[in-house]
Amino acid sequence: MQTKGHSRNFIYTDWILIETQFDPDQLHSKETVFTIGNGYLGTKGSFEEGYPHALPATFIHGVYDDVPVVYTELANCPDWLPLVVIVNGESPLETLRERFRLDQGKILRYDRQLDLRYGLLSRYLRWRSPSGKTIDINFERFASFADQHVLVQRCHLTPVDFDGVIEVQGSINGYPENQGFNHWEGLDQGKTDQGIWLQRRTRHSRIELGMGATMRISGTEASLQVSTAPGYPTLSMTYLAKSKQTVTVEKIVTVFTSRETETPVSAATEKLAHLPDYATLLKANEQAWDEVWQQSDILIEGDSTAAFAVRYNLFQLLIAGSRHDDKVSIPAKTLSGFGYRGHIFWDTEIFMLPFFLFTQSAIARNLLSYRWHTLPGARRKASHYGYKGAMFAWESADTGDEVTPRWALGNDFYGEDVRIWCRDREIHINADIPYAAWNYWQATGDDEWMQQRGAEIILDAAIFWGSRVEFNSERQQYEIRGVIGVDEYHEFVHNNAFTNRMAQWHLEKAIAVYDWLAQKFPERATELEEKLKLTPQERSHWQDIIAKILFLHEPLTELIEQFEGFFQLEDINLADYQGRDRSMQAILGIEKTNKYQVIKQPDILMLLYLMRESADFPYNEKALQTNWDYYAPRTDITYGSSLGPAVHAILASDLGKSSEAYEVFMQALMVDLEDNRGNTSDGIHGATAGGVWQAVIFGFGGIQLTENGPVANSHLPDGWTRLKFKLHWRGKWHDFDLRKGQVAQDITRQLEYLHLSLSPNPPNFPSEASEHQTSPPASPASPAPSSPSSPHSPIPNP
Ligand code: BGC
Helix, strand or coil: CCCCEECCCCEECCCEEEECCCCHHHHHHHHHHCCEECCCEEECCCCCCCCCCCCCCEEECCCEEEECCCEEEECCCCECCCEEEEECCCCCCCCCCEECCCCCCEEEEEEEEEECCCCEEEEEEEEECCCCCEEEEEEEEEECCCCCCEEEEEEEEEECCCCEEEEEEEECECCCCECCECCEEEEEEEECCCEEEEEEEECCCCCEEEEEEEEEEECCCCCEEEEEECCEEEEEEEEEECCCCCEEEEEEEEEEECCCCCCHHHHHHHHHHCCCCHHHHHHHHHHHHHHHHHHHCCEEECCHHHHHHHHHHHHHHHCCCCCCCCCCCCCCCCCCCCHHHHCECHHHHHHHHHHHHHHCHHHHHHHHHHHHHCHHHHHHHHHHCCCCCCCCCCCECCCCCCCCCCEECCCCCCCCCEECCHHHHCCCHHHHHHHHHHHHHHHHCCHHHHHHHHHHHHHHHHHHHHHHCEEECCCCEEECCCECCCCCCCCCECCCHHHHHHHHHHHHHHHHHHHHHHHHCHHHHHHHHHHHCCCHHHHHHHHHHHHHEECCEECCCCEECCCCCHHHCECCCHHHHCCCCCCHHHHHCHHHHCCECCECCCCHHHHHHHHHCCCCCCCCHHHHHHHHHHHHHHECCCCCCCCHHHHHHHHHHHCCCHHHHHHHHHHHHCCCCCCCCCCHHHCCCHHHHHHHHHHHHHHHCCEEEECCEEEECCCCCCCCCEEEEEEEECCEEEEEEEECCCCCCCEEEEEECCCCCCCCCCCCCCCCCCCCCCCCCCCCCCCCCCCCCCCCCECCCC
């Protein structure tokens, strides 16, 4: 195999991640890095044979269960991986039984590979047992992309220097744990003709799970034995191995839960009974992946690290996005770790969703439908806090009720617990979700979804803002007080520019959607008016808010104040803290950080980024330059939030700061591959992966979405000679093949998009999308005029 390059922790080819040495100190982070999945479940890269302190985990979308303090979490599901190899002496009667394990004996060869193209995880090992028997073992596994209920393992065994008895045991471990907590109670287990099955149920949410497994052997004769140790059914095969002769064992597992069928066990055993052989399963899996990569791949030439690592990040998104279930969404740590307990944040809509929207729009639709299904929870939250409409949870799980823990443990034994205020105050998510829903509609023209689901999300969340704003009669302006903005280093602030402008933007779109609905789907409009108690007064209230919401903006310089009083806080020079390895909040403490002009992640710059595409207020080139100059040096970009670097990369790229853009881009790109924040063991940074896609497409590719389709104004980083990708936009595929030095768009061909049913004339869309675009990129639309000179001026009505 031709390797393409290496980084601190790994080597790679175009598609394959290779680890050539096992380092027990990196056990947990590598379990995350080698996660596989298929949009239904994710399984960490733990070893088949186990390892002391390993944390194997399989998370199935939507399988949440109650837990103290954090309310609910994704339950670690029964472990389908155990595949144990025991090397015996020359006769079955010999008592020396040596179980293959990496913490004993000698590792003579070690090679773990993740093939991103087909989601295959394999290991090639040469191991010498403590008594001196040498054996080659090659494991392979995948979670089928062709059939999400099928999980496949294979193991080649070749004794190098001995003949003897080998036993292979394949099990299902019904005792998985979430950091010491077991969510499952046993219901039943049993055996079939060729296999075993296990039936478990979560203790509180009472989700039933059925798992079946079978094992086959080729290259020798061996009979199958079944042992049904409670909660740990096991299949075993014993055979007489000959030196240098390879025997192959296949273990196939099926899994269903009561979220998909009333009878998970019979669904699992039924499927198991009718499965084809390994080669056929592998082929189907490969075909399914081929289709997906055909649409979602990004090809980069001239920078092999970026070329591989971008694919790695896309792979992690692809295995996390649910393709068949619209009642689930992607947790912040995807399905790859215990971090954030499988809770869902704005990370999904703002960071991950664009990748799906432009390359796998059916998944984007599922992700947004999840929010529609969780509206009842969002309504309960609003009413709990005394507001109207829908108030989306900062951290959401199965019902949409708020599941952000109220308290976190402090760092020292005698310290106080820390109150987490995001649940009460980080309300910008209420505009972020509508922002994503609106963009989905704009990009797809999916009127059906908008009238059925999107409109309800946008309108009910708008009603919340109507009740959340306060009118300040002295100022004659609306305010939003007592919030946490995107920058979580400041916890109780008034008139955070991001929150106020996003709320205003949201209300503008809510009116547009309301009017569109009334015109195109009057019955649905009436239905929603009744259901949401939407009145003409409410609509004019929204208009009033749009006109009079406070926005702290200096029109002459375009400098925006992050929140009221930010400029009065003590300034800080982050260069004075060079060489640190922790966030500023970890260094200064929560209280003190609140008092400084140091921010955790882009907030004003995030706002400019979100408004950049449509060149909406306050985005303009001068605003970008001014606010970058002010805020970038005050942002804790390397140690604050992992969501920051990709956003900085895009804006720095816009500003022509090419090397700075590339430097922060690499921080985002390598966050998990190099574990550069030290927390990859908690799971993949899903938002960062989504940010990487946006940085490549919108930053380096310079994609702008015009009425005539996407156009590129690329700024490829040094070394990149080619950047090739596809975007789906308003019913057509647009191919980009950008070479260094090209300025205009380079659309090589466009394909009809056959899978989406589009209305002939979606609102505001050109009646026909052009086949080939030749015009140069549109210059950014003129920004809305700035309002008169007050430093605390309201946003003009764009
Ligand atoms: C960030 C949030 C993010 C959350 C989950 C926090 O550290 O500040 O913006 O939503 O992590 O990734």
